Amino acid sequence: MKIRLLFIALLIALITGCENMNDYYDDIPPLPPRNIISVTGDNKIYLSWDENTENDLAGYNIYYSYSYNGKYTLIGSSRNANFTDYGAKNGETYYYAVTAYDYNGNESDLSTDVVYDTPRPEGFNQAVLNYKTFPALSGYDFSDYKVLAYNDKNTDFFFEKYNDKYYIDVWDDSDIQDMGETKDIYDISYAPKSGWVPLNPNENIKYEEAKVGHTYVIWTWDNHYAKIRIKNIVGDRMIFDWAYQLVEGNDELKIKINETRKPLPFVIKRK
Template sequence: MKKMILIVAAIIFAAGCHNVNDWEYDSIPPMPPRNINTITGDNRVDIYWQRNKEPDLAGYNVYFSYSYDGTYELIGTTYDNYFVDYGARNGVTYYYAVTAFDYNNNESELSYDVVYDTPRPEGFDRALFDLHVSPSNSGYDFSDYSVVPYDGEGADFFFEKYEGIYYLNVWEDTDIQDMGPTYDIYDVSFAPTDGWVPINDGENIKYVEAIPGHTYVIWTWDNRYAKVRISAIAGDRMIFDWAYQTVEGNRQLKINRKSIDRKNLSLQRKGR
């Protein structure tokens, strides 16, 4: 019932915005939308797709499921080629599909792309201080979203200025890797599988040079992944943005384009 109400409302809206002579009655549905992409956010998922070309296109319906071959539920209707799922919860994986419908209430099949996302918390413009100047404000705990002492039990990484050079440090049970210069925190989509900084003999920390504009991925001691982008360093203070995947072992930090053609898969979705 909810789906029918949304579609009828969409048709009324579209008819009011277009000349009724611009389209004629038919029973042919639009093609399923293509190139579905998502952007991982904090308790939200942004969904984008390629705009359909049919002249009688009226809008799109967006669906979600908790599994690829599960039942897909309608979550919204839009007249643009994007939609924001504000109901997504951090730590939960969602599969998305989009349909297109025309003025005659002909709805396409679900889109063929395999699209999934797992929202995770993020934060911006946090500050840490050099551990030699302010040790109680030099570490960060992703699980608690808080600044902590560098040697505190919850410190996932900490900031240090040593002999004029800035460093990001992690303890020996954690891994870190410099992903290089990035435009913003969203540029790194997945945690890598290798390339982690090795520990030096006789030391109990691993470290990389802290460079403004670079993003670093951290593999925490409890098998979770996070990323940190340094936006500025001034004196003994570092400003950074961060994102943290709360699902253990999930390398997904942000989906940029993760889609596979469903036509090549044997799985069939159940009814929507």
């Protein structure tokens, strides 16, 4: 008899516990992620954001669109507060939004940061030579990623050694500006709006003194923006890293966030 009563008591407790679990089922989604940051890359875009603090957080979904008010499509998920879009193509502008989801499948609204980016090609450890000694190997063409002669019609800048000093030269239909010392090529986010080196009336070139560790922005003759960072200068050789914006007139060299948007209705979410 005691065994039977104990069994009934356990059954009642089990049923009551299940009902209580249903009563407390979590249908509250996490908060939308905040402070989304993107870093422009070469055929890729790196995204990061502040970590959510919910105890039941399971991960994040990442969405993209081709326009601010366009349809946002899921491209991937991440357990951590970062994601790299390896499907991004140079010269295309992408808008991004991130959601957070919990272990019960509850998903937040889209993040409210306006995050858009245009990936662009970049290169590292490229070399050019002093044009007075090696004229055919002294210039660089960002659009074709190759070394040219200093006086080639497609040359965007060329390297010069004069009286034991080094210079980066551009022709009179281009512009250049020294942005100062930087720790790497990514430090400079946008091309400047002003401050370009003036043309010397006695010459048809503009130039800045070439300094190791400095980054220079160049506004090319065909209305594109580029940047180079000098890594080393030895003898007649200059080694530099570079990045080039494919979209004509676009001054973005690495994105910053400066806007906030309202939630968008046009979203494709994972089922």
